[in-house]
Amino acid sequence: MGAWVEDFRVANLLPRQDKPGEIVVVAVTEDTLKRFAYRSPIDRHFLSSVLQTLHAKGVRAIVLDFLLDQPTERAKDRELIRTLDEIGAQIPLVVAYAGSKEGLDAQQVEYLRAVIAPDLRGFANLAKDPFDGTVRTIFAGREEPGAGFLRGITPRMAEKLGFPVPADETPISWRGPAREGNRPFRTVPAHAVDIAPDRLFAGKIAFIGADLTLTDLHRTPFATGIGEREVREMPGVFIHAHALAQILDGRQFIRLGWWGNASLVFAFTLLAVGLSFLASSILVRITMVGCFVVALWVGCFVAFRWNLTILPLVIPTLSVIFSMWLSEIHFGRRQRLEKGLIRKSFAQYLSPQVVGQLIANPQALKLGGETRNMSVMFGDVRDFTAISEQFDAEGLTRLVTNLMTPLTDVIMDRNGTVDKYMGDCIMAFWNAPLDDAAHARNACLTALAMQDEMLRLNQRLSAEAENEGRAHTRLRIGIGINTGDVIVGNMGSRRRFDYTVLGDEVNLASRLEGLCKTHGVDVIIGENTQSAVAELATLDIDLIQVKGRKRATRIFALLGDESVAGDEGFQTLRASHHEMMAAYRGREWPMARSKLAECRALCGDLGLARVYDLYETRMERYETTPPAQDWDGVFVAQSK
Secondary structure, three states: OHHHHHHHHHHHHOOOOOOOOOEEEEEEOHHHHOOOOOOOOOOHHHHHHHHHHHHHOOOOEEEEOOOOOOOOOHHHHHHHHHHHHHHHOOOOEEEEEOOHHHOOOHHHHHHHHHHOOHHHEEEOOOEEOOOOOEEEEEOOEEEEOOOEEEEEHHHHHHHHOOOOOOOOOEEOOOOOOOEOOEOOOEEEEHHHHHHOOHHHOOOOEEEEEEOOOOOOEEEOHHHHOOOOOEOOEEEHHHHHHHHHHHHHHOOOOEEOOHHHHHHHHHHHHHHHHHHHOOOOOHHHHHHHHHHHHHHHHHHHHHHHHHHOEEOOOHHHHHHHHHHHHHHHHHHOHHHHHHHHHHHHHHOOOOOHHHHHHHHHOHHHOOOEEEEEEEEEEEEEEOOHHHHHOOOOHHHHHHHHHHHHHHHHHHHHHOOOEEEEEEOOEEEEEEOOOOOOOOHHHHHHHHHHHHHHHHHHHHHHHHHHHHHHOOOOOOOOEEEEEEEEEEEEEEEEOOOOEEEEEEOHHHHHHHHHHHHHHHHOOOEEEEHHHHHHOOOOEEEEEEEEEOOOOOOOEEEEEEEEOHHHHOOHHHHHHHHHHHHHHHHHHOOOHHHHHHHHHHHHHHOOOOOOHHHHHHHHHHHHHHHHOOOOOOOOOEEEOOOO
16 A cells, blocks of 8 residues: 555656656657568567667666567677677667566577676566556666676666666665656657667667557556556566666655654544544544645655655554544543444345434434425326336336336435335435535536436337237336425424425425426426526426416426537527417417417427417417416416
């Protein structure tokens, strides 16, 4: 865990640095390999040519990160061996080397020893963490039978250049960040070396290696980077370049010693214990210690960002948590017993969210509740009685389960709380028990998602019916949503109660669901809801006085999200629809009929045909029997 946290710091907080002027990477890329008849092993004449060109352009030193462990074409092999010997006698040159411990067989090892002179060898190994395979340190070297201690490729080059060489594996002080298209080192494709300006190479240390999609890629701390452009795996040649740049610059991340880390952990633990004793409330203690831990992490991240100082994080955090746990043993035994009793007594009756609230606030165990502005939804399957006659008891149970499960998932995924199931009806609400500032929007998007889910469910049920040789009746669900002040809390008797909502706005939501049937639309929302989701695709479809309510309410059809609302065709429909409704409520029947015809032509598959049929019927009646003089467009519903 500690290693991962350090990796995260390196990948995401390491400040950008200038590309080191003394190092250039000559990369064999996929475009390079397209020039040859075979990909592997890489053409020896090409390697020889790149080496000679680099030398001619005045490079200071060369690291060749290709393992020459097998013969190819004899003439080309001899040419490369001759080039290595000639250049190695003039400038520092290190060539990748490996032995039997690296997985080579005896024939490969023998060929390597014959091709690469002892003075040119450097182990190409990378020091990988055995747990997750991440490269975090510079490989110092190892004993090679018959040859003594042989350094890794990077320390070997540093030694030839006259720089101090680490005796042990040293953490790599990475340059970064590493992102696609923005390498931390100047990079030239190998096939472009001959046409590249001499100034790119003169006096530089050139690393020659592979930069391919599937070859020689290794996990580094940058694998924990956040962002699509982060490099998840790094070619080995770039890792060697990071290591050499560190040695040349004498640069190291600042790390505390053993005593420094221990002292820091001890100080953090004492401070956490002190904070725990400052308050008797568990919530306050957790908040104080939590803030302290956050401050610790932020402080350590800032220290790394601005000063490249790596302070311990995991062990101090664990010590703070452990000290908090010890303080809880002292303070919280009685509270835990009380909470355990509540959980045991009420978990089987109440939802997990409500149980959590009761545990945090035991005095809430009483009848009644609080008034909150919420959005309430009712959803009911159309003609379910007729549909249910097609199934036996087991089949009907399975149908209801297949119906309610995805609809419930959709509601919960959008912060909704399922209140209850009433046969084929589902009731849900938003903004309780958890706060949800966008409760009206979430309720509306849930309704649209539920309609999409019904399409997928009907497809599955149709396929099942076809396999069983029976007819399938398409399932449709009408949804009513209303927003307003309601009472929410534990309602019921003293022996049994539920967490639910009550109030006139709840009743209106139920009435709106019933109006879906008469108006022929899938989702109807109240005017309070519509005013909160003006960005969605809605249409004013009626001004209605529902049964049991004296005040008229404007109702809207919810037809889609922002993408539908922004569609040019919908905007044209909305304008014509608005004109039609204005003419209707102004008793301008000919104009209303004309605009209604336009709306029919524009509405497409939005499911508004029943609405326009309804208005056409009303206008026919009103033309024969005009409404009262004080009529204001309100329609009185005669049923729920």
